[in-house]
Amino acid sequence: MARKVLVMGEVRDGSLRNVSFEAVAAAKTIAEGGEVVGLLVGDSVASFANELIHYGADRVVTVENDKLKSYTSDGYAQAFLAVHAEENPEGIVFGHTALGKDLSPKLAAKLEAGLVSDVTALEVEGGNVIFTRPIYSGKAFEKKIVTDGILFATVRPNNIATLEKDESRSGDVSSITVDVKDLRTIIQDVVRKTAEGVDLSEAKVIIAGGRGVKSEEGFKPLKELADVLGGAVGASRGACDAEYCDYSLQIGQTGKVVTPDLYIACGISGAIQHLAGMSNSKIIVAINKDPEASIFKVADYGIVGDLFEVLPLLTEEFKKLKVHS
Missing domain, CATH: 3.40.50.620 (HUPs)
Structure with missing residues (x-):
């Protein structure tokens, strides 16, 4: 009908x-x-x-x-x-x-x-x-x-x-003209506290970091790869709790739910709370030094290795592909 x-x-x-x-x-x-x-x-x-x-x-x-x-x-x-x-x-x-x-x-x-x-x-x-x-x-x-x-x-x-x-x-x-009245809330100013770049909730590519990133500086290689792929940077709650990044990047049960075409999890163990926010991603790639990490159970592709060694290599290869495409 x-x-x-x-x-x-x-x-x-x-x-x-x-x-x-x-x-x-x-x-x-x-x-x-x-x-x-x-x-x-x-x-x-x-x-x-x-x-x-x-x-x-x-x-x-x-x-x-x-x-x-x-x-x-x-x-x-x-x-x-x-x-x-x-x-x-x-x-x-x-x-x-x-x-x-x-x-x-x-x-x-x-x-x-x-x-x-x-x-x-x-x-x-x-x-x-x-x-x-x-x-x-x-x-x-x-x-x-x-x-x-x-x-x-x-x-x-x-x-x-x-x-x-x-x-x-x-x-x-x-x-249509509407007489807007009786507003219980008046917005005086809006200050956005969000990361620069692609909107995380609508990003087609997300590079996410967990406690394995180890520090705020440790997110740098994730940002570099995200820039090359035109994606956004996300994080697990563990990384946010450790103050490696802002909570606006949090993905999971108490954060954002995302469904990108490509999700690269870096140093993320794979707690069920995090999986609730990203497990429906179309392709999941996990990078972790621990071969027993739970994240590998939901990943389409897994790399057992140090993210600080793997990410720069991936970034360089994707740069080469962009040059020749």
Whole structure:
């Protein structure tokens, strides 16, 4: 059955997050030939509307207001619900990001809709949309079907393939004025405490270090390899607790959950808490001096050796490949 699906696009640091395009692709599946409507909320977001259309949205609605410059759940909820009231969609898709994880449960409760969070795959069978999501720290997957009401889902970054960008696509871009009021939180200023470079949650390549990195200086060869591969640097909780790096780099059960195309674990033992955050990576490479380290059990490729000897060699070889490619 054809459905209208509303997709929340996310603008950050002057660009649309890639997960926005993944959400559009998921919405296309849910819509089954119906209309996919993009939604952009902020103080100046209309300029990003056509990009959403190029990636598959049929049209885009924007809500612009000075009070929406920085995210607050109250402000964004008011904007979303105003658009929802006009569009009355059968489906809603968010990215499973900090914004999505905070806002989607609140909206689902307001709309009395069931929410399927952290979706990694979806398909349509017999008119039903089947959502797949990880459970038990990624040790198993469950399939869910929403049998009644709005189909509301959040999609995990780097799991849903985006549609091919088509700059010839065009669609209507409209705006809705929302009187944003009664905000319980006023954002005075935003100071980002994140590592420079590629966003860890959306990185295609991650070079992660554990206690085996031994020091803050020990992360230098990881950063060098990440730069060559166009990736990001991550860390285990052990490395963060030891103050080798900032907690913004932490991957695991109490950190970020990532699913890159390539994950290189350097000096990481493979505690279950860390595996919960990266075990669904497409290819895992482990580098560790201990041949009995648990990380090798989940790795696709393993190197038993000193990371400080192995990483410089890998970096040089990848540099050569880039020169000749």
